[in-house]
Amino acid sequence: MDGLLGKEYLKNYIKNVKSIINNYLKNEEEKAKDVGKIPAEAVEHFNNLAAEGKGIRGCLVSLGYEANGGTKMENIYETSTFIEIFHSGVLVHDDFMDRDNKRRGVETLNSIYKKYGEKIKVKTDPLHYGNSMAVSVGDATLYMSWEILLNSNFPPERIIEAGKIYAKYVIRLAHGQVLDITSGAHEDITEKEVLNILWTKSGEYTSLLPLMVGATLVGDIPEKRKKAIENYARCFGWAFQIQDDYLGIFGEEEETRKPITSDLREGKNTLFMFNLRKLGNNEQKAFQSSVLGREDVTKDDVYKMREILRDSGTLNNVLKKGWAYVEEGKKYIGDITDDKNMQNIFESLLVFMMERTK
Amino acid sequence: MDGLLGKEYLKNYIKNVKSIINNYLKNEEEKAKDVGKIPAEAVEHFNNLAAEGKGIRGCLVSLGYEANGGTKMENIYETSTFIEIFHSGVLVHDDFMDRDNKRRGVETLNSIYKKYGEKIKVKTDPLHYGNSMAVSVGDATLYMSWEILLNSNFPPERIIEAGKIYAKYVIRLAHGQVLDITSGAHEDITEKEVLNILWTKSGEYTSLLPLMVGATLVGDIPEKRKKAIENYARCFGWAFQIQDDYLGIFGEEEETRKPITSDLREGKNTLFMFNLRKLGNNEQKAFQSSVLGREDVTKDDVYKMREILRDSGTLNNVLKKGWAYVEEGKKYIGDITDDKNMQNIFESLLVFMMERTK
Numbered sequence A, B: 001m002d003g004l005l006g007k008e009y010l011k012n013y014i015k016n017v018k019s020i021i022n023n024y025l026k027n028e029e030e031k032a033k034d035v036g037k038i039p040a041e042a043v044e045h046f047n048n049l050a051a052e053g054k055g056i057r058g059c060l061v062s063l064g065y066e067a068n069g070g071t072k073m074e075n076i077y078e079t080s081t082f083i084e085i086f087h088s089g090v091l092v093h094d095d096f097m098d099r100d101n102k103r104r105g106v107e108t109l110n111s112i113y114k115k116y117g118e119k120i121k122v123k124t125d126p127l128h129y130g131n132s133m134a135v136s137v138g139d140a141t142l143y144m145s146w147e148i149l150l151n152s153n154f155p156p157e158r159i160i161e162a163g164k165i166y167a168k169y170v171i172r173l174a175h176g177q178v179l180d181i182t183s184g185a186h187e188d189i190t191e192k193e194v195l196n197i198l199w200t201k202s203g204e205y206t207s208l209l210p211l212m213v214g215a216t217l218v219g220d221i222p223e224k225r226k227k228a229i230e231n232y233a234r235c236f237g238w239a240f241q242i243q244d245d246y247l248g249i250f251g252e253e254e255e256t257r258k259p260i261t262s263d264l265r266e267g268k269n270t271l272f273m274f275n276l277r278k279l280g281n282n283e284q285k286a287f288q289s290s291v292l293g294r295e296d297v298t299k300d301d302v303y304k305m306r307e308i309l310r311d312s313g314t315l316n317n318v319l320k321k322g323w324a325y326v327e328e329g330k331k332y333i334g335d336i337t338d339d340k341n342m343q344n345i346f347e348s349l350l351v352f353m354m355e356r357t358k
Helices: A004-032 A037-049 A055-068 A073-097 A109-119 A126-152 A156-182 A191-219 A223-250 A271-279 A280-292 A299-311 A314-330 A338-353 B003-034 B038-048 B056-069 B073-100 B108-118 B124-150 B156-185 B192-220 B222-250 B273-279 B282-293 B301-311 B316-329 B340-355
Strands: none
Touching: A004 A037, A004 A073, A004 A126, A004 A338, A004 B156, A037 A073, A037 A109, A037 A126, A037 A314, A037 B156, A055 A073, A055 A191, A055 A223, A055 A338, A055 B192, A073 A109, A073 A126, A073 A156, A073 A191, A073 B124, A109 B038, A109 B222, A126 A156, A126 B073, A126 B124, A126 B156, A156 B038, A156 B124, A156 B156, A156 B222, A191 A223, A191 A271, A223 A271, A223 A299, A223 A314, A271 A280, A271 A299, A271 A314, A271 B301, A280 A299, A280 B301, A299 A314, A314 A338, A314 B073, A314 B192, B003 B038, B003 B124, B003 B340, B038 B073, B038 B124, B056 B073, B056 B192, B056 B222, B056 B340, B073 B108, B073 B124, B073 B156, B073 B192, B108 B124, B108 B340, B124 B156, B124 B192, B156 B192, B192 B273, B222 B273, B222 B301, B222 B316, B273 B282, B273 B301, B273 B316, B282 B301, B316 B340
């Protein structure tokens, strides 16, 4: 099976939630006007970013819900948007940390407000002003995600159990982020740490968190199914992350809609970078060491890095790992659901994680 | 009535929750070790900050709970710590935005990690690294506050109603922050905006949020009591904020444990600054304009500002407003509770807001 069905499922999900997200944020923008014009504008900027989300996490909330026997699709579409808002909110903080100016093809909030600060001649440093604005807007949107979850149309005790899972994994995500920005900044890092970073700061909250929240909103999850979801999510998360890092260097900017220089400039310790340290020759490793985390990484540096990753066998090695996760993940699907149609979606969506170009 | 009883009530509250907060964060530190050593250390640093909290907000959760007939004091002490953790978490973000190095007598996280970044020779700018760390740690702790609230020992539907109030007011707080850092950065601001900033970014979440959450955890709040709590909270919040801004300029650093230069350097639009623009003469206003938001504000500048605030009548004018709020607030207490002892606590705590020296 290829990733086409998964792609369609995702497309359908996005079609269903697009207006829910937009209506919610339009309403938040109105409410923000009670405080002032500037926060209301900030919500509008955030809406532009949120509108461009890939929808993977929200789609997994709905899939986890269906897999555990849930049938109220309208309710779950509505509720699932909490994770889409959260994800966009976390990206706002992320973009400040990574000093990125573009995300999903739109200008990042730190960049928008840096320019705005220059325009209104803020007394403080416009860069710092832009960063502070991004962090505050991000904070607001993290709490909007809670508002959505708590207002959802499920039994109160289910919402609370879902909320506990949500809180647990975001705390871990933030810890992963702490580790990531520290280790990205120097090279002295163990394999266990690299894997922990990749898993907690991305894979886990991309796959395990939404699947478990969706399933939990239905009711308790039978132990066998729970175990299978955890295993599937682990494979899904790793495949997702490997492809994410692949697209970070090998992707087309028109597709990924972020600069190809960004990951190298931030010195991200991806599985590619980690394996290159093991598989590269001295010359290749010297280039890697000189370019990672450098302020002025150029596109030519990225092209050279692509070549090195190919020549050293690192590219092949890591992509093979990604596909191995896809194969492993398939094995658990039978224990998640008996429904053949649902099984196909689980499988195809997993494959799609490695086939996606954005 | 003076503020002594309120001070004692607060002291007793802190005595009861100190170990709860410490135990919770020690446990979070252990859990963070699963991700890595560095995030676990970050939680430890955060604990040092959280341990020094004044406890005003948590104490109001417990007071609101009792006022609406709640009697399970052990449960409410435990649950009320959510707002103390939240408040400390928000301060971590705040300290990054205000570029402060000291808070509550301990070094701020942005400062700790800036130095750490210098020590481990991060490839990126150590200042940016320190800021990014502070934002990530802050994010983790915001979600810890949710974990505490959702795990609390109250009926699920009560927790959800309390959570909705919590989310609502923090969204407004973040909007207020957005307005504050923008308007602090220039002078073109209306009186309505100044009042909105002061209220949403501080007064509201300091008084109304905790009182309403506490009362809501018991059950629905009778309309008359709700109205009275809202009015009392408004007066409490304003008195708190006026004294906070007073201490920001006139306080003793050994008491407030933050630099007296901080508010002027950040160009904060406090009620004092706003009223000085109306009451000051041209020379005084010229000094104000030159010093607000300046990077290198000195203690002598602060001493001169104190003099100007006194001479122009601004100090007296604003403090009178604070005491007027105290007097107004007292009028609503009878509609919050019939219990004479509780009434005394509500009254004395309100007075204490204007008498406190830290």
